[in-house]
Amino acid sequence: MAYQNFFRKIKKGNKNHGFPKFKSKKDNNKSYRTQCMYRDNSVPSIEIKENKIKLPKIGLVKFVKSREIIGQIKNVTVSQVPSGKYFISILCEIPEPIKLLKTDKGIGIDLGIKDFAITSEAEIIDNPKYYRKYEDKLAKLQRQLSKKQKGSNNRNKTRLKVARLHEKIANTRTDFLQKLSTRLINENQIICLEDLNIEGMVKNHNLAKSIADASWSSFVTMLNYKSIWYGREISVVDRYFPSSKLCNVCGWKYVNLDLSVRNWICPECGSNHNRDVNAAINIFKEGLRLIS
Numbered sequence: 001m002a003y004q005n006f007f008r009k010i011k012k013g014n015k016n017h018g019f020p021k022f023k024s025k026k027d028n029n030k031s032y033r034t035q036c037m038y039r040d041n042s043v044p045s046i047e048i049k050e051n052k053i054k055l056p057k058i059g060l061v062k063f064v065k066s067r068e069i070i071g072q073i074k075n076v077t078v079s080q081v082p083s084g085k086y087f088i089s090i091l092c093e094i095p096e097p098i099k100l101l102k103t104d105k106g107i108g109i110d111l112g113i114k115d116f117a118i119t120s121e122a123e124i125i126d127n128p129k130y131y132r133k134y135e136d137k138l139a140k141l142q143r144q145l146s147k148k149q150k151g152s153n154n155r156n157k158t159r160l161k162v163a164r165l166h167e168k169i170a171n172t173r174t175d176f177l178q179k180l181s182t183r184l185i186n187e188n189q190i191i192c193l194e195d196l197n198i199e200g201m202v203k204n205h206n207l208a209k210s211i212a213d214a215s216w217s218s219f220v221t222m223l224n225y226k227s228i229w230y231g232r233e234i235s236v237v238d239r240y241f242p243s244s245k246l247c248n249v250c251g252w253k254y255v256n257l258d259l260s261v262r263n264w265i266c267p268e269c270g271s272n273h274n275r276d277v278n279a280a281i282n283i284f285k286e287g288l289r290l291i292s
Protein backbone atom coordinates (compact mmCIF):
# COMPACT_ATOMS: atom_id res chain seq x y z
CA MET A 1 0.00 0.00 0.00
CA ALA A 2 2.85 2.31 0.78
CA TYR A 3 4.00 2.20 -2.81
CA GLN A 4 0.55 2.73 -4.25
CA ASN A 5 0.37 5.85 -2.22
CA PHE A 6 3.73 7.02 -3.32
CA PHE A 7 3.09 6.62 -7.00
CA ARG A 8 -0.36 8.07 -6.86
CA LYS A 9 1.23 11.15 -5.40
CA ILE A 10 3.96 11.25 -8.01
CA LYS A 11 1.32 11.28 -10.72
CA LYS A 12 -0.30 14.30 -9.13
CA GLY A 13 3.06 16.01 -9.24
CA ASN A 14 3.56 15.91 -5.47
CA LYS A 15 7.15 14.82 -5.38
CA ASN A 16 8.13 15.15 -1.77
CA HIS A 17 5.50 13.16 0.06
CA GLY A 18 4.29 9.64 0.26
CA PHE A 19 7.56 7.94 -0.63
CA PRO A 20 7.80 4.56 1.10
CA LYS A 21 10.14 4.17 4.04
CA PHE A 22 13.71 3.26 3.25
CA LYS A 23 16.30 1.65 5.45
CA SER A 24 17.91 4.91 6.42
CA LYS A 25 16.63 8.44 6.06
CA LYS A 26 20.18 9.69 6.12
CA ASP A 27 21.04 7.85 2.93
CA ASN A 28 21.65 10.23 0.10
CA ASN A 29 20.31 7.73 -2.35
CA LYS A 30 17.19 6.05 -1.08
CA SER A 31 16.17 3.06 -3.13
CA TYR A 32 14.10 -0.09 -3.38
CA ARG A 33 14.60 -3.03 -5.75
CA THR A 34 12.14 -5.60 -7.05
CA GLN A 35 13.02 -9.25 -6.65
CA CYS A 36 14.28 -11.25 -9.62
CA MET A 37 12.31 -14.29 -8.56
CA TYR A 38 9.78 -15.14 -5.87
CA ARG A 39 10.05 -18.09 -3.47
CA ASP A 40 7.69 -20.17 -5.60
CA ASN A 41 10.08 -19.64 -8.58
CA SER A 42 7.65 -17.36 -10.34
CA VAL A 43 8.99 -14.17 -11.86
CA PRO A 44 7.56 -10.71 -11.15
CA SER A 45 5.77 -9.30 -14.13
CA ILE A 46 7.37 -6.05 -15.21
CA GLU A 47 6.21 -4.65 -18.49
CA ILE A 48 6.86 -1.51 -20.43
CA LYS A 49 4.12 0.08 -22.47
CA GLU A 50 5.33 3.21 -24.23
CA ASN A 51 5.82 5.79 -21.48
CA LYS A 52 4.52 3.58 -18.69
CA ILE A 53 6.05 0.79 -16.68
CA LYS A 54 4.08 -1.89 -14.86
CA LEU A 55 5.65 -2.74 -11.52
CA PRO A 56 4.66 -5.59 -9.20
CA LYS A 57 2.21 -4.55 -6.46
CA ILE A 58 2.19 -1.00 -7.80
CA GLY A 59 0.77 -1.18 -11.29
CA LEU A 60 1.29 1.25 -14.15
CA VAL A 61 3.52 4.26 -13.52
CA LYS A 62 4.39 6.99 -15.99
CA PHE A 63 8.10 7.42 -16.63
CA VAL A 64 10.55 9.07 -19.00
CA LYS A 65 12.85 6.73 -20.88
CA SER A 66 16.47 7.89 -21.11
CA ARG A 67 17.35 5.18 -23.62
CA GLU A 68 15.88 2.20 -25.43
CA ILE A 69 15.20 -0.80 -23.24
CA ILE A 70 16.36 -4.01 -24.89
CA GLY A 71 16.40 -7.58 -23.65
CA GLN A 72 14.52 -9.24 -20.85
CA ILE A 73 13.91 -7.20 -17.70
CA LYS A 74 15.39 -8.90 -14.62
CA ASN A 75 14.59 -6.34 -11.96
CA VAL A 76 14.04 -2.63 -11.43
CA THR A 77 15.38 -0.29 -8.78
CA VAL A 78 13.40 2.77 -7.79
CA SER A 79 15.49 5.43 -6.11
CA GLN A 80 15.22 8.97 -4.91
CA VAL A 81 18.23 11.21 -5.53
CA PRO A 82 19.21 14.15 -3.28
CA SER A 83 17.43 16.66 -5.52
CA GLY A 84 14.15 14.90 -4.69
CA LYS A 85 13.55 13.31 -8.12
CA TYR A 86 12.73 9.64 -8.56
CA PHE A 87 14.62 7.36 -10.90
CA ILE A 88 13.93 3.87 -12.14
CA SER A 89 16.89 1.84 -13.29
CA ILE A 90 16.08 -1.28 -15.24
CA LEU A 91 18.36 -4.29 -15.28
CA CYS A 92 18.02 -6.32 -18.48
CA GLU A 93 19.56 -9.49 -19.73
CA ILE A 94 20.54 -9.03 -23.35
CA PRO A 95 21.60 -11.61 -25.88
CA GLU A 96 25.26 -11.58 -26.98
CA PRO A 97 25.76 -8.40 -29.07
CA ILE A 98 26.55 -8.81 -32.74
CA LYS A 99 30.24 -8.12 -33.37
CA LEU A 100 30.98 -5.35 -35.85
CA LEU A 101 32.78 -6.01 -39.12
CA LYS A 102 36.54 -5.57 -38.78
CA THR A 103 38.11 -2.38 -40.09
CA ASP A 104 41.80 -1.39 -40.50
CA LYS A 105 41.18 2.00 -38.98
CA GLY A 106 42.66 2.91 -35.62
CA ILE A 107 42.98 6.07 -33.56
CA GLY A 108 44.93 7.64 -30.70
CA ILE A 109 43.19 9.97 -28.25
CA ASP A 110 44.76 12.59 -26.04
CA LEU A 111 42.80 14.12 -23.19
CA GLY A 112 42.40 17.83 -23.82
CA ILE A 113 42.75 20.75 -21.45
CA LYS A 114 40.30 23.16 -23.03
CA ASP A 115 38.42 20.61 -25.15
CA PHE A 116 37.42 17.13 -24.12
CA ALA A 117 39.97 15.35 -26.31
CA ILE A 118 42.07 15.54 -29.47
CA THR A 119 42.56 12.61 -31.84
CA SER A 120 45.56 11.49 -33.88
CA GLU A 121 43.54 12.58 -36.92
CA ALA A 122 43.55 16.13 -35.55
CA GLU A 123 39.87 16.06 -34.68
CA ILE A 124 39.09 18.32 -31.76
CA ILE A 125 36.35 16.78 -29.63
CA ASP A 126 34.61 19.62 -27.91
CA ASN A 127 32.93 19.35 -24.54
CA PRO A 128 29.11 19.41 -24.68
CA LYS A 129 27.51 22.78 -25.34
CA TYR A 130 26.49 24.68 -22.19
CA TYR A 131 28.95 22.63 -20.18
CA ARG A 132 31.17 25.56 -19.24
CA LYS A 133 28.10 27.60 -18.33
CA TYR A 134 26.83 24.87 -15.99
CA GLU A 135 30.25 24.56 -14.41
CA ASP A 136 30.47 28.28 -13.72
CA LYS A 137 26.98 28.24 -12.27
CA LEU A 138 27.86 25.28 -10.07
CA ALA A 139 30.99 26.96 -8.74
CA LYS A 140 28.95 30.08 -7.93
CA LEU A 141 26.23 28.08 -6.15
CA GLN A 142 28.79 26.18 -4.12
CA ARG A 143 30.37 29.43 -2.97
CA GLN A 144 26.91 30.66 -1.95
CA LEU A 145 26.24 27.42 -0.12
CA SER A 146 29.41 27.69 1.94
CA LYS A 147 28.32 31.11 3.20
CA LYS A 148 24.82 30.03 4.29
CA GLN A 149 24.13 29.20 7.90
CA LYS A 150 23.97 25.48 8.68
CA GLY A 151 20.45 24.15 9.14
CA SER A 152 18.83 27.28 7.69
CA ASN A 153 16.05 27.15 5.15
CA ASN A 154 18.10 29.12 2.68
CA ARG A 155 20.93 26.65 2.95
CA ASN A 156 18.59 23.76 2.22
CA LYS A 157 17.21 25.55 -0.83
CA THR A 158 20.69 26.20 -2.18
CA ARG A 159 21.72 22.64 -1.46
CA LEU A 160 18.81 21.39 -3.54
CA LYS A 161 19.83 23.70 -6.39
CA VAL A 162 23.39 22.36 -6.22
CA ALA A 163 22.12 18.77 -6.32
CA ARG A 164 19.89 19.51 -9.34
CA LEU A 165 22.72 21.15 -11.23
CA HIS A 166 25.06 18.26 -10.44
CA GLU A 167 22.44 15.95 -11.90
CA LYS A 168 22.05 18.06 -15.02
CA ILE A 169 25.82 18.09 -15.57
CA ALA A 170 26.05 14.34 -15.00
CA ASN A 171 23.21 13.63 -17.45
CA THR A 172 24.65 15.89 -20.16
CA ARG A 173 28.04 14.29 -19.66
CA THR A 174 26.78 10.69 -19.77
CA ASP A 175 24.79 11.34 -22.93
CA PHE A 176 27.79 12.96 -24.62
CA LEU A 177 30.19 10.18 -23.57
CA GLN A 178 27.78 7.41 -24.65
CA LYS A 179 27.41 8.89 -28.13
CA LEU A 180 31.12 9.62 -28.51
CA SER A 181 32.27 6.17 -27.35
CA THR A 182 29.75 4.46 -29.65
CA ARG A 183 30.95 6.49 -32.63
CA LEU A 184 34.64 5.81 -31.95
CA ILE A 185 33.99 2.10 -31.47
CA ASN A 186 32.01 2.00 -34.72
CA GLU A 187 34.73 3.74 -36.68
CA ASN A 188 37.89 2.12 -35.29
CA GLN A 189 39.29 -1.36 -34.75
CA ILE A 190 41.91 -0.14 -32.28
CA ILE A 191 41.61 2.80 -29.91
CA CYS A 192 44.74 3.93 -28.03
CA LEU A 193 44.46 5.96 -24.85
CA GLU A 194 46.53 7.29 -22.00
CA ASP A 195 46.35 5.67 -18.61
CA LEU A 196 45.64 8.53 -16.23
CA ASN A 197 46.14 8.49 -12.50
CA ILE A 198 42.46 8.87 -11.69
CA GLU A 199 42.85 8.28 -7.96
CA GLY A 200 45.34 11.09 -7.63
CA MET A 201 43.16 13.32 -9.77
CA VAL A 202 39.97 12.90 -7.81
CA LYS A 203 41.74 14.57 -4.89
CA ASN A 204 42.20 17.63 -7.07
CA HIS A 205 40.18 20.54 -5.69
CA ASN A 206 39.74 22.37 -8.95
CA LEU A 207 36.10 21.75 -9.89
CA ALA A 208 36.43 21.94 -13.68
CA LYS A 209 39.45 19.67 -13.53
CA SER A 210 37.78 17.10 -11.32
CA ILE A 211 34.74 16.98 -13.63
CA ALA A 212 37.04 16.50 -16.64
CA ASP A 213 38.81 13.65 -14.86
CA ALA A 214 35.57 11.96 -13.90
CA SER A 215 34.45 12.23 -17.53
CA TRP A 216 37.64 10.66 -18.75
CA SER A 217 37.31 7.81 -16.32
CA SER A 218 33.73 6.96 -17.35
CA PHE A 219 34.65 7.41 -21.01
CA VAL A 220 37.41 4.79 -20.65
CA THR A 221 34.96 2.45 -18.90
CA MET A 222 32.44 2.80 -21.74
CA LEU A 223 35.09 2.20 -24.40
CA ASN A 224 36.27 -0.88 -22.56
CA TYR A 225 32.91 -2.60 -22.31
CA LYS A 226 31.83 -1.58 -25.81
CA SER A 227 35.10 -2.93 -27.23
CA ILE A 228 34.26 -6.30 -25.67
CA TRP A 229 30.67 -6.19 -26.95
CA TYR A 230 31.59 -5.28 -30.52
CA GLY A 231 34.96 -7.01 -30.97
CA ARG A 232 37.26 -3.98 -30.89
CA GLU A 233 40.57 -3.40 -29.11
CA ILE A 234 41.62 -0.79 -26.57
CA SER A 235 45.32 -0.23 -25.96
CA VAL A 236 46.32 1.73 -22.88
CA VAL A 237 49.61 3.59 -22.87
CA ASP A 238 51.57 4.02 -19.64
CA ARG A 239 51.00 7.36 -17.95
CA TYR A 240 54.74 8.05 -17.89
CA PHE A 241 55.06 7.67 -21.64
CA PRO A 242 56.23 11.15 -22.86
CA SER A 243 53.49 11.51 -25.51
CA SER A 244 53.75 15.33 -25.71
CA LYS A 245 57.52 15.51 -25.78
CA LEU A 246 58.37 13.17 -28.65
CA CYS A 247 58.40 14.25 -32.28
CA ASN A 248 56.05 11.74 -33.89
CA VAL A 249 58.01 11.92 -37.16
CA CYS A 250 61.64 11.37 -36.13
CA GLY A 251 61.44 10.56 -32.41
CA TRP A 252 63.46 13.56 -31.19
CA LYS A 253 62.63 14.40 -27.57
CA TYR A 254 61.80 17.94 -26.41
CA VAL A 255 63.00 17.50 -22.83
CA ASN A 256 61.95 20.83 -21.31
CA LEU A 257 58.62 21.24 -23.10
CA ASP A 258 56.57 23.68 -21.04
CA LEU A 259 52.78 23.29 -20.71
CA SER A 260 52.29 26.76 -22.21
CA VAL A 261 53.89 25.71 -25.52
CA ARG A 262 51.00 24.78 -27.82
CA ASN A 263 52.98 24.52 -31.09
CA TRP A 264 56.60 23.68 -31.76
CA ILE A 265 58.97 22.86 -34.61
CA CYS A 266 61.21 19.80 -34.35
CA PRO A 267 64.87 20.96 -34.64
CA GLU A 268 65.85 17.56 -35.95
CA CYS A 269 63.43 17.03 -38.85
CA GLY A 270 61.68 20.40 -39.10
CA SER A 271 58.15 19.06 -38.55
CA ASN A 272 55.64 21.58 -37.26
CA HIS A 273 53.67 20.19 -34.32
CA ASN A 274 50.42 21.06 -32.65
CA ARG A 275 51.12 19.87 -29.12
CA ASP A 276 47.91 17.86 -28.64
CA VAL A 277 47.72 16.31 -32.11
CA ASN A 278 51.37 15.27 -31.81
CA ALA A 279 50.63 13.69 -28.42
CA ALA A 280 47.61 11.82 -29.83
CA ILE A 281 49.70 10.46 -32.74
CA ASN A 282 52.39 9.30 -30.30
CA ILE A 283 49.74 7.62 -28.14
CA PHE A 284 48.41 5.87 -31.24
CA LYS A 285 51.88 4.66 -32.30
CA GLU A 286 52.82 3.50 -28.81
CA GLY A 287 49.42 1.80 -28.36
CA LEU A 288 49.90 -0.09 -31.63
CA ARG A 289 53.43 -1.13 -30.59
CA LEU A 290 52.11 -2.48 -27.28
CA ILE A 291 49.56 -4.80 -28.84
CA SER A 292 51.63 -5.98 -31.79
Ligand SMILES: [Zn+2]
Pocket residue numbers: 247248249250251252266267268269270271
Ligand atom coordinates in the same frame (compact mmCIF):
# COMPACT_ATOMS: atom_id res chain seq x y z
ZN1 LIG B 1 61.33 15.39 -35.66
